[in-house]
Amino acid sequence: MTLTLVLLNHEPMDLLSDHLVRARAAGAVFARTVAEPPWGLRLGGAIQLAVHTVVRGRAYLWLDTPGRPVELTPGTVALVRGGPDHCIGHEPGTDCLEPEEFRARHAQAGPGDNPQATVFLCGAYQFTGDVGSGLLDALPQVMTLSAAIDDPLREVITLLSRELVHTEPAQQIVLDRLLDLLLVLAIRSHFRHSATAPRWYRASADPRLAAALRAMHENAAHPWTVPELAAISGLSRAAFARVFREALGQAPMQYLTEWRMTLARDLLRADDLTLTQIADAVGYGSPFAFAAAFRRHHGHPPGTWRQREQAAADAPRLTTTHPGS
Secondary structure, X not given: OEOOOOOHHHOOOOHHHHHXXXXXXXXXXXXXXXXXXXXXEEEOOOOOEXXXXXXXXXXXXXXXOOOOOEEEOOOEEEEEEOOOOEEEEOOOOOOOEOHHHHHHHHOOOOOOOOOOOEEEEEEEEEOOHHHHHHHHHOOOOEEEEEOOOOOHHHHHHHHHHHHOOOOOOOHHHHHXXXXXXXXXXXXXXXXXHOOOOXXXXXXXXXXXXXXXXXXXXXXXXXXXXXXXXXXHHOOOHHHHHHHHHHHHOOOHHHHHHXXXXXXXXXXXXXXXXXXXXXXXXXOOOOHHHHHHHHHHHHOOOHHHHHHHHHHHHHHHHHHHHOOOO
């Protein structure tokens, strides 16, 4: 399953939507689980982003690092970034099983069998490239959100709860879409209320900068100039440059170059475009101009950088395929 965002009435894409689409978040529901105490589930830190919500009962979530466990009750959503393993259990510190063993042990439990049982949903997302990494880096290691009564997040959790009561036709599709909604609403809610939200997110809410930022993100290949971006913003060149630097911490052209290089790295990893095509896509008139800019930014020409990334990506697959080598 891949996160899909639909823009109604062809509205311009906001920056959060742009990041989510470019990150190509692929998600899958681990399980809708009914677990009777004692129970505990361990999930590996290789999962880039895990999403957890309790439909009935309660659970506790904690990391394989020192820290306080987080209590999860209906209406609460937890997002966990990759890194250390994390556990979910009926009480803090309980013994936790790996997913396969956990599923086998609790496969027969039904929601009505035991009023002490916890019903919960786990999802996992993988993000591709540097756009996805930047989005994840803006999140805390563990993020918990308790939805207010009028919060759309609570409505999605309620829909999940109802959908999980009985098996229905096309249920997996419904669960996949609801999990997507859960992820987007949770990230949006966190960014809206967090003092550490990415600068691009906060700046995109500034009417003096929103249109220029959207323009740069939607069309990185355009030969943007500060006067042109200032005109889009309805500001003088000097005022636009000053407001932009105050909000983003860098000059407009520096920000644009950083964004182009981020897109270039992701396109190089994808390995389905030539260097000429990538140069055109990120706003350089020739592969030579692109190579020079990329070398200045990364210390290596793009072809060499692509080869090194491919070799690093292939190494784990080779190890798995040939365990005796």
